[in-house]
Amino acid sequence: MTFEILLSTMYRTDLGFLDTIFKYNPLSNYNVLIINQTEPNKLLKSKDPNIRVFNSFERGTSASRNLAIKNAKGDICLFADDDTTFKPNFNQIIISAFKQYTEAYLLSFETVSQEGIPHLEYPKKGLHNKKTLKTVHMTGMAIRREKLVAANIFFNAYFSLGGLFSGGTEYIFLRDAYAKNLKAYHISKAIVEHDEVSSGKAIACDRVLHTNSARINHFHGSIKSRLYLFKYLFFLIRKKMITFSEIKQKYCVGLKGITDYEDLLKKGLIKRQL
Numbered sequence: 001m002t003f004e005i006l007l008s009t010m011y012r013t014d015l016g017f018l019d020t021i022f023k024y025n026p027l028s029n030y031n032v033l034i035i036n037q038t039e040p041n042k043l044l045k046s047k048d049p050n051i052r053v054f055n056s057f058e059r060g061t062s063a064s065r066n067l068a069i070k071n072a073k074g075d076i077c078l079f080a081d082d083d084t085t086f087k088p089n090f091n092q093i094i095i096s097a098f099k100q101y102t103e104a105y106l107l108s109f110e111t112v113s114q115e116g117i118p119h120l121e122y123p124k125k126g127l128h129n130k131k132t133l134k135t136v137h138m139t140g141m142a143i144r145r146e147k148l149v150a151a152n153i154f155f156n157a158y159f160s161l162g163g164l165f166s167g168g169t170e171y172i173f174l175r176d177a178y179a180k181n182l183k184a185y186h187i188s189k190a191i192v193e194h195d196e197v198s199s200g201k202a203i204a205c206d207r208v209l210h211t212n213s214a215r216i217n218h219f220h221g222s223i224k225s226r227l228y229l230f231k232y233l234f235f236l237i238r239k240k241m242i243t244f245s246e247i248k249q250k251y252c253v254g255l256k257g258i259t260d261y262e263d264l265l266k267k268g269l270i271k272r273q274l
Helices: 014-019 059-071 091-102 145-151 169-179 200-204 206-220 222-238 244-266
Strands: 004-012 030-038 050-056 076-081 102-110 141-144 185-193
Touching: 004 059, 004 091, 004 141, 004 244, 030 059, 050 059, 050 222, 059 076, 059 169, 076 091, 091 102, 091 141, 091 169, 091 185, 102 145, 141 145, 169 185, 169 206, 200 206, 206 222
Parallel strands: 004 030, 004 076, 030 050, 102 185
Antiparallel strands: 076 141, 102 141
């Protein structure tokens, strides 16, 4: 069972950034595939036999992850970002878990801060369902690559940072696999450190409202997405995250997410996952 790390980054010209990622682990012991989204005059190269580099001129997190899946060589692959640090012996935890869950296409693990504080309230160890799949983050996703490729499961280019809807990347991907009866499990062990700074007000920003309205449409249809939009706006008002004077502008943002998604449907560029 071979293991490979699929690492996404942007505009890198040297491999120095790997030092922080592998602070607790010897880099020479790992096979790493780096997808570097960049420009022709800013290429990343590697002379290390265990580090492969693909310089890509596409944009979007989904494009990066899909390129990694298609070019990976490992049986078991771990998605990684360039602002994380792997916990000691993380690979042993992952490989051991896949040996236990032989039917799994994906295992989710936990991410903590440097102080060991979990990023969110994770589900209990065991089989994922539609609800618990919402807790899965890219930095804790390990896959059995052959199962995904055989089922033709890849990341949706429209729901992606850098895409039309800048979010929902993991959940859309996971639900596509769920619809094909592929099994995913959560493992209650931390493998990654990531000191992420977030703000509760982010849920009221235009980007999130636009994306969430489209996501609800994707899973529940046009009518429910419009009902969601009204309910969500009143929720934001109750929580004092927006004012009454902002309702019209926020409504227009959410409605655009709905109509942008429906335009894709009409053109046959996306298929609703009800």
